[in-house]
Amino acid sequence: MPGVHAEVFLAVGYAVFLLCLATGLDLLARHSHVRSERYRTAGFTYHPTHDAWICPEDQILTRSETDHELRLVRYRGWPQICNHCPSRVDCTDSDRGREVVRAMDPWPHSEAGRFHRGISLVVSLIAGMILGVETLRNHAPLDLALLGAALVVVALAVWHLHSVFRTTPANFPVPRAMTPPPIPEESLPTRYRKVEEI
8 A cells, every 4th residue: 555645745744834834923923012012111010990000110100192093092201200200311311201102902903913813824824725735636545634634734723813813803093084175166167166146
């Protein structure tokens, strides 16, 4: 009884590599996002009940602005306090007080999260396509069994990534309706111009 064709082993190995790559991209992007959030707020503690940050010198930074277009919330310390703080040199160079920015959307809802999840989904779909093509090319029972098992794993991964992608909609800013500029009246045909009453 012949063994598994070498091309099938290569296809399954490449599909497994692509699945690992898709998972790694998603995990790396999440880790990078969490790390950048920690870097921006190092030493500060967020209190969700008061919606405020406490700085290392025990001063409060209150919400100063909500930017719905960029999906950010900005918190700022009082300039009277920050400008006389002993840690000011290491904290901020602004005369308006220290500012901390927090994203309104958690990781999977952010634009970066959706982008990386989309890439992971596409890479997993490519793995599935490779296995599907190999299934059409090879018809030996052992080849089909190995390809079928790999296809089931890839299909489960694609289903999971797609369901996660679908259930975490992006909170992109809603585009403003574009209104065309007004047409000068002199360029309109006479019948469409306003009739001036005398």
